[in-house]
Amino acid sequence: MHMLYNSDSFIVVQFEVPLAEADTGPQLNRGGFEIVDKFARKEIFIEGALAESFSQGVQALIEDGQPSEDELDAFIEQYAVMGQQPVVMH
Structure with a gap:
């Protein structure tokens, strides 16, 4: 678990869960991103193609320069x- 982003509005945490090494190839990973909306007090966990799309979008923002917190x-x-x-707070 890695906290990637924390602003006044959102928290983004990345989860990577290594799976057992396959006999025929490299180790596989499974994971995703948890996004918490602090104002709406709701969260979502995204994985698979949606998580890949999210990751690529963040990388594109970073490649275009230093994105602002608003961006x-x-x-x-x-x-x-x-x-x-x-x-839910415990």
């Missing part, structure tokens, strides 16, 4: 609006 928040919000799971 990153606007990008993350596109995914965060799909969140339906309420954040």
